[in-house]
Amino acid sequence: MKLKTTLIALFSCAILCSQNFVEVQLPKPDQLSPFFIGPLFKSTIHHGVTPPNYNGKVILFNHGYIDLNQTQFLFDNNFYQKTYDEGYQAVFVATTRGGGIWVNGELLAESIDIITEKYNVTDVSIIAHSNGGKAAEAAMIQYGKKDKVQQVFALGTPYWGTYLADISQMPWLNWAWRLTGLNEGARTSTTYYCRDVVRPYLDNNPNNEPEKFVVLGASGYFNGSNLLARAAFTATGGILLPVQGANDGVAPYRSTLRPGAEYVFRKNDFRAFFDHIDVSLGQFSWPYVKSYLQNRSRNSNQTFETETPANFITESNYYIIHSENEYDKVLLDKNSSFAVAEILHEKPTAEFQGFDQDQKKISTLKSHNQEDHKTVIPFSESNIQLKSDSRFAAFIRQNNGITMSLEHQIKNNYPTLKVDIFSKKKNSELLVNTEIRGVITKTSKIDGTSLKNDPEVITFHKKDGSFYFDTKNLDEGVYSLFLNSESNGNFKRSIISGFVVGDINKALNMDEGASDIFNKTEKSMKITPNSVKNYALLSLEGYNISDKISIDIYDVTGKKIMDFVVPVNQNSQYNISENLQLLSGGIYLLQVNKKETIKFVKK
Template sequence: MKSKFNLLFIAFLLLSQISNAQFDNPNIEDYGTATEINLGHPDTNEGVQFIPIGIDLWDGEDVNTIYYGQVPQNSVNKPIMVFVHGYASNASVWFKGEDNMYWDVYRDGYRSAFVSLTPNHHMWTNGNMLANMLDQIIAHFGDDNIVLVGWSKGSVDIDAALVHSGAHSKVSQVFTLSAPHYGTGIAELANSILLSLVNIIFMQNNDATVCLKRGYMNYFRSLTDIHPNNTVHYTTIGAWGNGPLNRLIIPQEYLYLAGGSKDSGGNDGVVPYYSSRRPGGTELFSGQRKEYLLDFIPYYTGPDETNLDHYEITRGSKAWPHIKANLNNAYQYNTLTPISYNPNATVTSNMQIVTGNAGKTSFAIEENAQKVTVLISAERNAHLIRNEKGEAYAAKNSASEPLSNNINLTTYELEPNSSGKYWIESDKDFTALIIAEGGIEAHLNTGLSNKKLVYENGETVRLALTLTQENNNYEGEATVTGTILRTTDLQLRQTKDNPQIVTFKRHQGQFIAEINKNLPPGIYDIIVNASGNNFTKTVLTSIAVTGDVRPIQANASESLSIDNIYPNPGKGSIKINLMTDHENTELSVYNMFGQKVKDFNLHGELGHVELQWSISNDIQPGLYILQLMHGNKKVTKKLIIE
């Protein structure tokens, strides 16, 4: 009997290790006991006066701080409202400025606490911090009737606190406001070649932006939604009114790159509406929807309650009435989000990305494009746009908006039905985003589904791109290319992997790519570029691959290697050392869109081969991929051209 018990115990340990093998959370920073500060009485216009408890508030950082609101009369039988801020902000978003949340909560007789977590760390550190803070808040009030309200990434921090840091037993209900439960496309941009365009919102490429990528948030959902600690009910409120966002100097058209078309609910300028839903949660109201005037003129509308931008939703008069009305699970005008839900299974894009150096760089606009916005990021405002007739366009903004590192952002608008070829003339290197409404859209199916959030190591990744125009499949000629790159492991540690070329083939109206390579666990950025007659569309997204690291088969490419690229980064002339034992080996250079920009003639040389590449002026600075290929064998190495 004893030996049988030992065998069962060993089996249990093995099963425990297997079931938890794929989850290895990032390093969690422990900030210890939180600083506690009492707030004065709320003021709807000027904010509040601070009353420190034992310390001077201004001597230290705001991170790991709890602000307690004044206790109104007759509040003992009501829940304590605890508010959690979002990315790049702190607790003051709730109690400062006009129409602040603190005023409404106090006026209606509720106790309150406002927490400052870190503004730029991942949900694992912030969730652990919040879980510890809840103990202090309960002790402070002598009451454990807690309701949490999270805004933006703060809602994800709440998820981590309740489910993964064990705080679920301390909270009775959660409300989330414009929460990126499934990530946001801006996080992908913030960690891509377009970082300079988005750092006005996402201050830098840090753990918080990385963990909000769609691939990582799908991974997070796969760990969270089936967890036994996922017991607290969530009520979600999204938003779709993405303009004018006067608090930012970023144009509305750019913010729409957050993702979420009008057909899928719209977005609030930072988070797509579909991402604000949480599986199993109660959704209050809805996003944008299509309706018809006179039964044939389409237009988009949505509830007034969610016609808010990403920052308006924190204001007391906008959100508090709906929170108050739905306390104690008294839901009105609601919809239950399905347990199986994955809005990132298919990603839609109407943008193209153009990179160029000093001189003239062309781009094209397709037919039926109703509104075209061009956003150019460059070192200074030394560029203009011309059409085929040579006519120049004036910038929409009278002066370029400064971002960082001497980078300016300039906006141009082209008139409707302005299809054809255009040129950006610039004195400096630049990156441009071209967003066309009403033209061709690219829809990338990632091979995932409502019931499949991530790939397992060893699975074939299947990508399918569909092009549509005016809600019909685009039947014209097109070339589709792409790349895939593991940027972090599942612990959010940056990797040094080489990008891989993704090859698409047309099949029954779609462009299909299958990646059979044994992909190690991690988060993979995917870039897909589709180009045809007078159009180009770029799709950016990410996926997660989970599971254990599998050993690489020996001798897989032992006779094929790129041994050295020098200098790297480099410019002018670059030396490439490679090895091949096969004739008809091909060496090519690709850009990050998967487009081939250079072929080398190896003249049938075998063994160790040395090449000298004099880079021509038409090769723009940026990240490139060298691919050495023979038959089905491929090896790649990245190259940075300055």
């Protein structure tokens, strides 16, 4: 009878109306049914029951994703029960799934007004998990709610972004982000977007009150209580570890360190050896949050070094191959006796086989340290094609000390990309005739609005021993970058990164009256079908080409594979099937007259 009453209460709950939110009244914590399903497609405010010992204080919980919001009061999470027992009014706010920091921040600001009015309080404390912590600072600073927020407890919030989001901006690697269960919201969580836009804009804003933020950054991606989450976070955390250090499987520890905030845990603190899901659970985080709620004075002994990566230079001793490209091979550097492939794969378990140049199977290929979604394979032979029953990306690490570094030098809103190649061992002769190239894609506006653009190949110019690319001729926006270096068979290196071009302060004024004409064009370029096998038709509509069409074909690293010329005709359609027949299977870029570029797949 009790269960029946609970279910009736849940599914016939009072749903109130506000401009952007559905409002739902929850039952008491001990009456919540595990069968409860709240709104999944609408921004929602779940109101907890006011406890009999109500102390007049409201705690607003925000995850930042609609369908994960309910994990803060359901299943094995005791946040709702603990706050109820302690006399706090709990309210759980779900904003959007993939809207990003500015969209979710504006919605959170609206919910703060709704909640303070409903409970007749002047301010709330916020417990925010993951991207919810970034939405909280946007609501306070950009949308003017700082006086209505007493404190923010940020649980595993990547204030400086996460390399997993960088990876997600590579179309052939976005499945790796989905392993975390987050799926969307990556555009404004990249390391370069947070570094170039979010942190300088918010940290230097006169409305910024960093002392209101208390950070709980975890370091135990390998130690989650949920077995399914642990499998995914062990894989993603292993990818993050060499790039960004200690992490919880999604948020690197040093990325959680919001400048000027209070930091509860040090890096690798044994008390914080839990993963990105566990840090959101009351049984792990409530004792620390409770101590700060009861004593608002800051604990000066917790203001240790920040390690904020504002000037972080990205380094790589690896190159990246992935399963969609038959032309990708495991290659040993010259004078290198072995390499190690750290492989992230879409299926939890995957089988791998290696084939030599004659497509003969390599019998010596042995997997080591195989875990769900991750496999490590050593290689002592070169020019091996790696095949699997799962999509994968392999980071091929070499042992000869050759490293590529990427530095962003900002001047007048236009970054210059500086690349250096250096050797930590006495083999500098391998660095001769090095070529640096990249593939960039404009992925969004500066405000995070998604854009669909084709990739563009860029080349770097050498000066005083370093390589440079100046972005001053690029349009304003956010760009992903797949950077590659190569030297006559001596070595290969890769870096996944990105950068932002333009005036962030002007762009984030959120001018709703601005006309959106960026994607409007009368020109059209496409290959039919996009997955080319035996037939390929190139269509060029709206291009003023008088004589001939020069076509360059590149692989996804920006390396030119071939070039050819076709004569102009009146119908603007060109059969290029014969030209593409000799290409191996994989992803390619086609460039017309050294300008526009489109992507296609060769089967």
